[in-house]
Amino acid sequence: MTYHKGRFLLAGIAPTALLALLLGCANSAMQSPSSAATGEIAGFARYSGQSNDGGITITADSTSGGMTATVLRMLGRSVGAARTLAAQATTDSAGAYTLTSLAAGTYTVYASSQNSLEKAVTTSVAVTAGKTVSASDLTLTPTGSIAGIANINGATSGNLGIVVYIAGTSYAAMTDATGAYTITGVPVGTGYTLVASLANYGSATTTVAVTAGAATTAATLSLGTQPDLLFALSLQTYGQSANLTVPGYWRNGTVTLLPTTTAAPNGGANGVTANGTDIYIAGFLQNGATTSSQIPVYWKNGTMSALTLPTNAYGWAKGLTIDPSSNILVTGAVYSTATNNPQPGYWKNGTWIPLSMSLSNGDGTAPWGETFHGGMYISANGDVYVGGSLQDPVLNYSVPVYWKNGVPAVLPSVAGTQGGYVDSMDIGSASVFYATGALQDSNGPVPAYWINGGEPTVLPMDGLSTTTANGETWGPDFIGTDIYSMGMVGTWNSGTSNMPVYWKNWKLQTLPVPPGVGGLGGYSGWAYIVGSDIYIDGTLSSASGLNIPVYWKNGKVNVLDIGTYAGASENMTILSF
Secondary structure (H helix, E strand, O other): OEEEOOEEEOOOOOHHHHHHHHHHHHHHHHOOHHHOOEEEEEEEEEEOOOOOOOOOEEEEEEOOOOOOHHHHHHOOOOHHHHOEEEEEEEOOOOOEEEEEEEEOEEEEEEEEOOOEOOOEEEEEEEEOOOOEEEOOOEEEOEEEEEEEEEEEOOOOOOOOOOEEEEOOOOOEEEOOOOOEEEEEEEEOEEEEEEEEEOOOOOEEEEEEEEOOOOEEEOOOEEEOOOOEEEEEEEEEEOOOOOOOEEEEEEEOOEEEEOOOOOOOOEEEEEEEEEEOOEEEEEEEEEOOOOHHHOEEEEEEOOEEEEOOOOOOEEEEEEEEEEOOOOOEEEEEEEEEOOOOOEEEEEEEOOEEEEOOOEOOOOOOEOOOEEEEEEEEEEOOOOOEEEEEEEEEOOOOEEEEEEEEOOEEEEOOOOOOOOOEEEEEEEEOHHHOEEEEEEEEEOOEEEEEEEEOOOOOEEOOOOOOOOOOOEEEEEEEEEEOOEEEEEEEEEOHHHOOOEEEEEEEOOEEEEOOOOOOOOOOEEEEEEEEEEOOEEEEEEEEEOOOOOEEEEEEEOOEEEEOOOOOEEEEEEEEEEEOO
16 A cells, blocks of 8 residues: 555555455444434324324334445445435324434435335435424325125035125125135225125125224125026927927026927917916917917916917917916917907906907007017006007007006107007106007117107117117116116118117117127017126027027126027016025
8 A cells, every 4th residue: 555645545455355444434434423413303194084193103214324335336235225224113192203313314204004005105304413303294094904704695614715895996805614704904984885796696795884903893794596597488499490399497507398288289488477486487389380279378386277268269378467466467469360360458367358459549449459578567556557559440550559457548659650569567766657669660660668658769779770770678677776678679670680688777788699699689588686686588599590598697698508409588587485
């Protein structure tokens, strides 16, 4: 080592000796009297919206002092290691803290808690020796947790894999075999909707509040099994004529054929309902493909009963309702064997009750008329509504009609249309009367609805030309405060298939069709709700022309397994016994 004009020249010194020399210089600098004077940082860290802010951990670290970056590189260490913990404190109940004995320099102050959403928030503070510096306030979002049990039908084991989540958020957990779960790190709040869900078992919900730093025990969430679904079917054996169907039903994966007769071995099932533990299915029998041999029938718990017919008539049953007095009311159509024209009416406890064909618009008496599949509604006070159409002899087309306690009322049409029909009716809140069906224009039917017998409104058929589009609708079904109307739209009079849709609050909603299944489109049937799940039944037509029964659960399509048959789903119900 030599000295020359105020400079040192280090020569012939081993690297380890040089490193020791540099470290010694650094340590001497840290212990110099100029760095011995210290300052303080004071401030507040709080939980948002809480009255007790104690227990928040406050730390300060610094990049000043300690080993220099040059020394750290020589040692082969990361330069980041130059950051060192300088002080630590804990807030009191008011959120106050003080960090003492801090050398002059710039510090990052952290407020952290395991019971906060952010885990840590920071601010930067410059400390001056001999002074107390006020830091900016630090605010944490307080959190808590939710713990509980979710199970299947109250079971204490076999509950692994139920997903429990807070609706509208990403906070979720999965149950163990006992059904236990814990959701952590949930922001403090009230009115959270907690949902438990498992495929094929539906969902269950409850409401919870979350408290800061605490575990809230939620009410037990118990899932039921898959709802007891029952579909009325007209079944067709592959390779046979579509007219050679047989009546049956599908219930939770099993197809059951309904009894027929030797004289009429064919037929179909059109409507289904349940009353208590009794299951009723309306339909018809026929001999082969001869429609004039049709016999209207219904089955109660699998036992068939024939419905009476006028002389020289045939017919079929479409829909079935049990009124408050336990009368069995069946809608349908009866046809004259001489003219094949339909006559409107319904059966009450097996006896045919014809409906008046006197037109309320002053055009005389209709020569024929028809009632429709879903066209019966029983009001709370016992009024019987039936929907259909009557052939107007003056206008020479069918006009939309409903009967209230047997008295017909013609509903108005839209200019440019030629009549139409009423399929279904319902009465909503404030005694508002709704009717759905279709109007007829030069291209075919278009879906429409009437409110309190006023002018009809044509339902939207988004993406389809209003001059060439077709459609039909039935319902309406009230689910909570929403009104659903089912149906189909398309341009099938131009050779394009119709597609299954529904309207929610009169706005069009499309339903998905699985590839290779609905080549020729299809239609939706009726809507039902179980818990928070919405089920819609329907039928799709394959490219080969075979009918395929399906249902949609919350918009996801499910194809019914009906074994060696093809078939149309004419109606569905959800059993509760």
